[in-house]
Amino acid sequence: MERLDVPVNETWDLTLIYKNKDEFFEDEKRAQSLLSSLRERKDCFTKSKEDFHTFYEDYVTLSRLLSEMYEYAHLNTDVEPGNQDYQLLLSHILTLFDQFENNLDFMNVEIIKNKEAIEKYLEDNSFDLYRYQIKQILREEKHMLSQEMETLLSKMSPIANTGEQIFDALxxxxxxxxxxxxxxxxxxxxxxxxxxxxxxxxxxxxxxxxxxxxxxYENVFALTLADCMKKDAFYADVRHFNDPLDYSLWDDDVPRELFYKILDKANKDYRPLFHRYNKLKKELLKLDTLYNYDLFTPLVKPSVKRYSIDECFNIILDVTSVFGEEYTDIIKKARDERWIDYHPTKGKATGAYSAGCYDTKPYILTNFIGDYDSLSTLIHELGHSCHTYLSCKYQDPANSDYRIFVAEVASTVNETLLINHMISHAKSDEEKAYFLYEFLENCVGLIFRQPMYAQFEDTLHQWAKDHIPMNASKITSLYDKINKEYYGEDVTNNQYVGHSCFYIPHFYYNYYVYKYTLGMTVALAIVSRILNHDSQQVEQYLSFLKSGGSMSPIDLLKKAGVDPLDDKIYDDAFHYFEHLLNMFEEIMKRGEKDVKE
The missing domain is CATH 1.10.287 (Helix Hairpins)
Incomplete structure (x- = not known):
């Protein structure tokens, strides 16, 4: 489909950000002026409480301008990549981001150098809006380097990510x-x-x-992946962290024990549940040998039901009504104010995402084709957008941006509520089995497969830290071995399983996949309480959504009523998976028995 063929009301309205490119360039001039002003204050911005307050206020303003410009440029290029005007805007803002990073690399160094004075300033009420964020800078003290070294690392940034860029370009x-x-x-x-x-x-x-x-191309991918691991190990080393994991967790402001708690629960305590599920797959598919490429074979007949956009919104509004009128009004706004770009068109970015900042709407890109996945994707991304909207509404600009660590909670809660709704409204065993299967597969991907990925990348990072040589054979053999242990004796590895690790994008980032497991685990805990009519849980969850990035991720989740360091959260999640598996197995075996009779 060509973009011109799509009804206007089913595309997003980016004129809500800028009416035209002239407005974009006006903000670019403002940003350049602010950047110059901030750079000129390098040696004096901490000298007094007033100077520091003005500097930080201008810094936040500049950050807002850059975010707004970036959203406008990248959202437009994602739907019209051939439009060279939009490509030019994207080039401008990316260049400006580089200037921002390079010219303000002194800021954190100077703040930490003058820590005693800064802490005194923070006692003043005028810093209420900025206190948490500035304290986050101060906690970097033991990992901050000299100004010369910080400048050097800043200039290295464009080449440090070469491995990730090569992977994206291949x-x-x-x-x-x-x-x-x-x-x-x-x-x-x-x-x-x-x-x-x-x-x-x-x-x-x-x-x-x-x-x-x-x-x-195993040697190319092996070198690329090893380069990403070595980069993470390098930064961890020069910034005086024990290893790359500590370096990554520092940015998330979460303790090391959380990472291994997630891995231990999935990789040790509850792995037999995953093995049981794979054994059931083998039985239902009636295969003498179940290979890894058979694992995606549907165990139930796929749903042929189609959903219009209107039908999707009716279901979504029904599902999310538990959160009250304010929440459902946001979803109505998303439709009425054209925050969403629905249809796949020529050149449009694939997949789906929610993107926005304090000064824009929380826009959604999706590739809607009217199947259940389209409905599920839409409610998932609306979860992100509602989270962003509420964060921006109830928090100031400095505290509205929540960390990626907690970002998957809101989307997964919505998805989980949807699937429970579909199961409870199923009109037959066949329909119920379909939704149960979809739910089980989603759980498998998030609470079992992602921890397996995390175990793999943790080992590679440790190899990089310990200067253990890596080549294609060593990397693929490790991945093959972990898969065998993980999937169990009922799954037989194909000869290319080890090489499939090179295809997974998240391995080229720094410790991300375990966050999906956390999001699903927390979501299952929250949803189970909501379904049990725990009104306090709804209030706690909404409070979490409204808190943005105003506190640490652990404290935010506690505000939502769930403690990610508590074993019970994980035990409840895996027991819920077991409950779903029991229901699914009973229906499927009952169906087989009916066929025989």
């Missing part, structure tokens, strides 16, 4: 897959559809032809 080509005598295109977008094909031969063909390309 575009592989794959042999076509033969399905019923016809040649079908294989790429990252079609792979999952092939893996759901009823024919095991088609699944095998797609899997092997896809991942053999990663084996073909």
């Amino acid at each position: 575009r592989l080509e794959y042999e076509d897959v033969i399905v019923d005598g016809e040649r079908k295109t294989l790429n990252s977008a079609t792979l999952n559809e092939f893996l759901k094909n009823p024919s095991q031969e088609v699944r095998k063909q797609a899997y092997e032809q896809f991942y053999k390309e990663y084996k073909r």
Whole structure:
């Protein structure tokens, strides 16, 4: 579909940010002026309480301008990548971000150097809005380097991320897959559809032809991945952290024990549940050998029900009504004020996301095709957008931006409420089994598979820290071994399983995947209480959404009524998975019995 063919009311309205590019460039001039002014105050901005307050206020204003400009440029280029005017705007703001980082690299150094005076300033009520954020800078004291070193690291930033950039730039080509005598295109977008094909031969063909390309370029991917690990180890070392994990967790402001608690629960305590699920898959698929490429084969007949955009919103408003009128009004605004760009069009970015800042709407990009996944994706992204909207409404600009660590909670709560709604409203065992299966697969991806990924990347980071040489054979052998342990004896690894690690984008980032597990675990705890009509839980959850980034992630989650350091949260989540598995197994075995009779 061409973008011009899409009804205007089903595209987002970015004129709510800037009416035209002239307004964008006016803000660029303001930003350049503010940046120059801040840079000129390098040697005097901490000399008095008033000077420091004015400086930090201007710094926040500049950050807001840059965020607003970036959202306008990148949102436009994501739907019209061929528009060179938008590409120019994106180039301008990315250049400005580099200038911002390079020219203000002195700020944190000077604040920490004058810590005693700054702490005195913070006692004044005029700093109420900025106190938490400035204290976050002060806690960096033992990891802050000299001005010269900070400047050097700042200048290294564009080349430090080369590994991640190479991964993003690599575009592989794959042999076509033969399905019923016809040649079908294989790429990252079609792979999952092939893996759901009823024919095991088609699944095998797609899997092997896809991942053999990663084996073909295994040395390139191994060097790229190892480079990302070494970069993280380097920064951890020069900033005086014990290892890359501590360095990553420092930014999230969470304790080390949380990471390993998540891994231990999934990788040790409750792994038998995952093995049981895979054994059930093997039985239901009636396969003598269940290969890893068979794991995505649907165990139940996919739903053919289609949903219009209006029907999706009716369901979503019904599901989220538990949060009250203020929450559902935000969802209505999203529709009425055109925050959402719905349809897949030529050149448009794939997937879905919610993006926005303090001075924009929390826009949503999605590729809506009217199936259940489209409905689920829409309520997921609306969870993010409602979180952002409430954070910006109830917090000042300095405290509205919540960390990525807690970002998946709101979206996963919405998704989990939706699937429970669909299960409870199912009109037949077949329909109920479909939604149970969807829920189980979602849980598997988040509370089992992501901790496996986390275990893998933690080992690679430790190798980098300890200067252990890494090559393709060593990396892929590790991944193959972890998969065998994780999936259990009922799953047989294909020869390319080890090389599939090179395809996963998050391995080229710094310790991200465990956050998905936390989001799902917390969401299951919150939803189970809501479904049990715990009115206090709803109030606590809404308070969490309204708190933005005004406190540490752990304190934010406690405000939501869940303590991520408490074993009970994880035990409840995995027991809930077991409850779903019991329900699903009972329905499926009852269906098999009915067929035999």
